[in-house]
Amino acid sequence: xxxxxxxxxxxVYEQIANGLRxxxxxxxxxxxxxxxxxxxxxxDLGVHHNTVAEAYRQLxxxxxxxxxxxxxxxxxxxxxxxxxxxxxxxxxxxxxxxxAKGLAxxxxxxxxxxxxxxIAQRLERKATS
Amino acid sequence: MIQxxxxxxxxxxxxxxxxxVLGAAVxxxxxxxxRPDLYFAVTVPRPFxxxxxxxxxxxxxxxxxxxxxxxxxxxxxxxxxxxxxxxTSAAPLIESAxxxxxxxxxxxxxxxxxxxxxxxxxxxxxxxxxxxxxxWIAASGPFILLAGFAAxxxxxxxxxxxxxxxxxGGFPIRSLIVYLLSTGAILGVQTLTLYGLVHWVRxxxxxxPERAHELKFRRTVSAIVLGAEYYxxxxxxxxxxxxxxxxxxxxxxxxxxxxxxxVVIVLLARLGxxxxxxxxxxxxxxxxxxxxxxxxxxxxxxKLGVFYFNQDDSxxxxxxxxxxxxxxxxxxxxxxxxxxxxxxxxLITILAHLTRFLPRAGA
Numbered sequence: 001x002x003x004x005x006x007x008x009x010x011x012v013y014e015q016i017a018n019g020l021r022x023x024x025x026x027x028x029x030x031x032x033x034x035x036x037x038x039x040x041x042x043x044d045l046g047v048h049h050n051t052v053a054e055a056y057r058q059l060x061x062x063x064x065x066x067x068x069x070x071x072x073x074x075x076x077x078x079x080x081x082x083x084x085x086x087x088x089x090x091x092x093x094x095x096x097x098x099x100a101k102g103l104a105x106x107x108x109x110x111x112x113x114x115x116x117x118x119i120a121q122r123l124e125r126k127a128t129s
Numbered sequence: 130m131i132q133x134x135x136x137x138x139x140x141x142x143x144x145x146x147x148x149x150v151l152g153a154a155v156x157x158x159x160x161x162x163x164r165p166d167l168y169f170a171v172t173v174p175r176p177f178x179x180x181x182x183x184x185x186x187x188x189x190x191x192x193x194x195x196x197x198x199x200x201x202x203x204x205x206x207x208x209x210x211x212x213x214x215x216x217t218s219a220a221p222l223i224e225s226a227x228x229x230x231x232x233x234x235x236x237x238x239x240x241x242x243x244x245x246x247x248x249x250x251x252x253x254x255x256x257x258x259x260x261x262x263x264x265w266i267a268a269s270g271p272f273i274l275l276a277g278f279a280a281x282x283x284x285x286x287x288x289x290x291x292x293x294x295x296x297x298g299g300f301p302i303r304s305l306i307v308y309l310l311s312t313g314a315i316l317g318v319q320t321l322t323l324y325g326l327v328h329w330v331r332x333x334x335x336x337x338p339e340r341a342h343e344l345k346f347r348r349t350v351s352a353i354v355l356g357a358e359y360y361x362x363x364x365x366x367x368x369x370x371x372x373x374x375x376x377x378x379x380x381x382x383x384x385x386x387x388x389x390x391x392v393v394i395v396l397l398a399r400l401g402x403x404x405x406x407x408x409x410x411x412x413x414x415x416x417x418x419x420x421x422x423x424x425x426x427x428x429x430x431x432k433l434g435v436f437y438f439n440q441d442d443s444x445x446x447x448x449x450x451x452x453x454x455x456x457x458x459x460x461x462x463x464x465x466x467x468x469x470x471x472x473x474x475x476l477i478t479i480l481a482h483l484t485r486f487l488p489r490a491g492a
Contacts, residue, residue: 001335007248023254036254042443043331044252046425049443 004045012047016055024064024075026126031077035065038073138214140383145217147387149205149224153198155394155453156228160187160235162398162453164333164405166421169236170434170450172246174421186238193231201227229435232451236434243428247420251335260327260344261351268323268355271316271362278366279309307481311474312365318470319358326351329463330455331444333403333425342404349400350454353393360389397453424448 002023004015023029035041038056042049056073059065065073102112160168166175168183169190177183201223208216261268282305326347334340364383400407403424426447430439437447438459445463446455457464481487
């Protein structure tokens with residue numbers, strides 16, 4: 001299930017791309033499978049279809065999808081790329097904010113660390129199974 | 130030819146009257162049939178409806194409803210006396226316009242209690258779209274029936290000893306063309322609606338028991354539209370063919386409208402809007418949000434509480450906020466296409482008379 005928050009400061013297309021990426025990483029879709037059409041997903045989420053199209057384009061640029069006119073978005077076989085010098089930086093910045101929010105809300109560092117490891121392991125297990 | 134003592138206009142008048150009574154009953158119960166966190170098309174906290182303020186608003190709404198419906202009935206009777214039984218066709222319009230007044234006044238009383246609905250949106254990525262009972266094979270049935278009817282007319286010729294009113298006088302070819310065109314327009318809009326129920330409706334829940342209830346509600350609405358398609362086709366064929374056999378049969382199907390509307394109301398009322406009255410194990414509710422979910426449309430896009438206009442929403446159909454079934458998103462061009470098709474059927478008949486393609490009544 002894909003879930004977005006229209007009240008969030010994160011742009012909607014980015015939330016959609018993030019949600020779909022999580023599904024793709026965890027192997028919810030096999031290579032060759034089709035994602036819902038732009039229009040279907042836009043209707044289900046109650047957003048403009050251009051917003052979903054933007055999210056699909058972003059995932060296509062990352063190599064997750066192939067966008068074919070009249071055929072929708074098809075999931076591609078994607079090898080894990082080499083992490084570049086700015087990859088970690090792009091990852092750490094939002095993570096810092098998220099951890100700060102968790103700590104501010106009373107979660108312990110130990111609990112946060114355990115949760116993060118579990119999520120990563122779960123995603124990796126699903127992807128390889 | 131057996132002469133029938135029953136006048137078709139009286140049958141239509143009685144049927145419309147019966148449907149009007151059913152409509153009044155719907156307006157009476159409607160505030161209790163919508164989603165629990167929507168009250169008079171306003172998002173409210175879930176307990177508000179059953180609280181003292183909510184009950185007081187409902188009481189006043191019902192008192193005002195009785196007053197306006199009595200006034201509407203007087204207007205209706207005066208209209209029949211002044212313009213004839215043909216005025217009965219205006220009954221649903223008069224009743225809806227009258228009921229809108231207490232609805233709007235109740236809505237104004239609820240608005241100060243409005244709360245912001247959740248802005249969370251969900252989508253099922255592996256959707257199941259078995260919405261039409263019998264699938265598209267069942268949906269193509271009315272068209273096959275209509276084609277069969279046309280073939281019958283082609284082989285056996287036009288009925289020449291009766292008219293649509295059940296009275297002798299012939300059924301000229303031009304009347305048949307107009308009749309078939311307007312029936313085709315009605316079937317067209319119904320088929321488009323069926324397609325829309327499969328592809329253009331925005332679900333409120335993407336999972337959990339609420340999703341299952343919602344799907345059941347959508348399937349029921351589809352079955353009703355499908356039933357209406359079959360009814361329109363059978364009635365259209367019957368009206369033209371019946372004069373061959375017996376004039377009484379011409380009007381035989383009309384009272385079925387009353388039965389059909391009654392069944393539709395009972396079916397939908399039992400489910401509640403979007404299946405919201407179906408029993409749910411509250412331990413298993415899919416949402417954990419403390420904000421009211423409503424129908425996941427922001428209040429500000431509902432003009433007067435009944436017209437949805439949201440350019441940022443791709444859905445063509447959304448759940449009605451004060452009613453049972455679906456409403457159009459008027460910001461989508463497809464919605465205007467559907468609306469145009471709805472108006473096309475009566476427009477074809479009016480144009481046929483205006484352009485003198487058909488003779489004017491009494492000419």
